[in-house]
Amino acid sequence: MALIAQQPAETTVYFIAGFCVILGTIFMYVLSLWFRWHQSCKDFKNLQNIDIVEEF
Amino acid sequence: MVPKPQLLRILDFVTVVLLLIATGLVFFYAPIEAIMGNVQKVFYFHVASAWVGMLSFMVAAVVGILYLAREERKWDTIGLSSVEIGLIFSIIAVVSGSIWARPIWNTWWTWDPRLTTTTIMIFVYAAYFMLRSGIDDPDKMARFTAVYAIIGFVSVPLTFFSARLYRTIHPVIIGSNQPGATSSFEMTVSMQFVFFFSLITFTFIYLDLLWHRVRLGILQEKIIQLKMKLYD
Numbered sequence: 534m535a536l537i538a539q540q541p542a543e544t545t546v547y548f549i550a551g552f553c554v555i556l557g558t559i560f561m562y563v564l565s566l567w568f569r570w571h572q573s574c575k576d577f578k579n580l581q582n583i584d585i586v587e588e589f
Numbered sequence: 590m591v592p593k594p595q596l597l598r599i600l601d602f603v604t605v606v607l608l609l610i611a612t613g614l615v616f617f618y619a620p621i622e623a624i625m626g627n628v629q630k631v632f633y634f635h636v637a638s639a640w641v642g643m644l645s646f647m648v649a650a651v652v653g654i655l656y657l658a659r660e661e662r663k664w665d666t667i668g669l670s671s672v673e674i675g676l677i678f679s680i681i682a683v684v685s686g687s688i689w690a691r692p693i694w695n696t697w698w699t700w701d702p703r704l705t706t707t708t709i710m711i712f713v714y715a716a717y718f719m720l721r722s723g724i725d726d727p728d729k730m731a732r733f734t735a736v737y738a739i740i741g742f743v744s745v746p747l748t749f750f751s752a753r754l755y756r757t758i759h760p761v762i763i764g765s766n767q768p769g770a771t772s773s774f775e776m777t778v779s780m781q782f783v784f785f786f787s788l789i790t791f792t793f794i795y796l797d798l799l800w801h802r803v804r805l806g807i808l809q810e811k812i813i814q815l816k817m818k819l820y821d
Contacts, residue, residue, distance in 0.1 A: 541621055544628035544692045551631035551688040555638060556612070558681050559794065562674075566801050573808045580815040587819065 597800055604790075604797040611783075611790040619783040622774055629774065631689045633783055636762065637791035639682035639707075643745050644795060645675025646714065650742035653735035662810065663803075665731035668738055669721070670802035674795060676714050683707055694758065703759035706751040710744040717741065727813075 615633050622629035649671040656664035686704075687697050698704065720737055724730035752759045762776065762784075776784065 541623055541626035542628075542692060544626040547688050547692050548627035548630055551628065551685045552612075552615075552634070554684050554688060555631075555634045555681055558677065558684075562677050562798070566798070566805060570801070570805050570808070573805060573812060576812050577808060577815070580812060580819065583819060584815060 591804075597797075597804075600793070600797050600800065604793045607790040607793050611787050614783045614786060618779065620777060620779055625693055625774070628689055628692055631685050632762075633787040634791070635682055635685040635689060636784070637787040638678045638685065640788055641791045641795045642675045642679035642682055642710075643749060644792070645671045645678065645799075646710075646738075646742055646745050648799075649675065649738040653738035656731060656735040657739075660728075660732075662727075662731065663807075665735065666803055666806035666810065667799070668735060670799055670806055672714055672717050672738065673802060674798050676711065678791075678795075679707065679711050679714070683711065699758070701759055702751040702755035702757045703748070706744070706748040710748045713741045713744045 611633075615630050619630055619633065621627060649668045652664045652668045652671065655661075656668065683704075690699070691697050717734060717737055721730055721734055724733060751757065752761050760774070
């Protein structure tokens with residue numbers, strides 16, 4: 534009876550921490566992709582402009 | 590500049606919706622496990638992250654074979670992108686597993702066969718990037734890393750089967766548990782639903798991230814070509 538009445542362990546803090554790590558890391562990776570994409574677009578445009586100027 | 594494809598926009602939307610639903614299911618629908626309490630819910634995304642890690646490394650090995658057979662740069666770009674995503678998700682799986690282990694095993698880390706093989710797998714794929722940065726010739730780099738991705742894939746089944754082959758405290762959810770496994774539990778029907786939904790969601794996340802990362806890789810390739818043209 535004592536076993537049936539036993540409550541689950543109080544582990545909510547670890548649960549929240551686990552989800553913060555999982556979702557936070559995915560979000561950070563998406564953010565890094567976004568930054569790298571925009572930086573690369575900028576670099577590509579600059580290089581294209583230099584290429585056009587050099588052709589002239 | 591190539592505009593974002595319509596199909597990628599749809600995939601972005603579907604992935605975000607699936608992630609929101611999966612998170613909602615884990616928080617509000619999945620039952621609280623009788624002994625471990627709320628922390629057991631980490632399991633849904635922990636396993637899904639590990640699945641994405643292994644799937645990514647498998648894709649990297651397959652495209653490695655395709656690169657060696659056809660020598661087309663796109664296979665190298667896909668391989669690099671897949672390994673990058675796989676490494677991120679494998680690290681997520683290890684860290685989230687460690688957080689789950691703390692209240693259940695009473696330790697953040699133990700040199701259990703599953704944890705050890707996962708760590709080896711992570712180091713194997715971290716070395717993939719070191720290898721890439723150590724070779725200047727792009728064709729040689731692509732060839733070497735394709736071979737490395739194929740050989741490195743040996744660590745993936747080793748990690749997957751470690752909890753089934755060796756004496757371990759890490760639970761095996763699909764298949765039989767080792768007698769000494771702690772934190773194991775029987776999945777109810779609602780737990781199984783959330784588990785498989787999470788696996789599907791994370792597969793979508795992988796596909797979406799892979800597409801974005803490959804687009805970035807192609808753009809970076811164009812930049813390198815343009816730089817080479819300007820310096821010549």
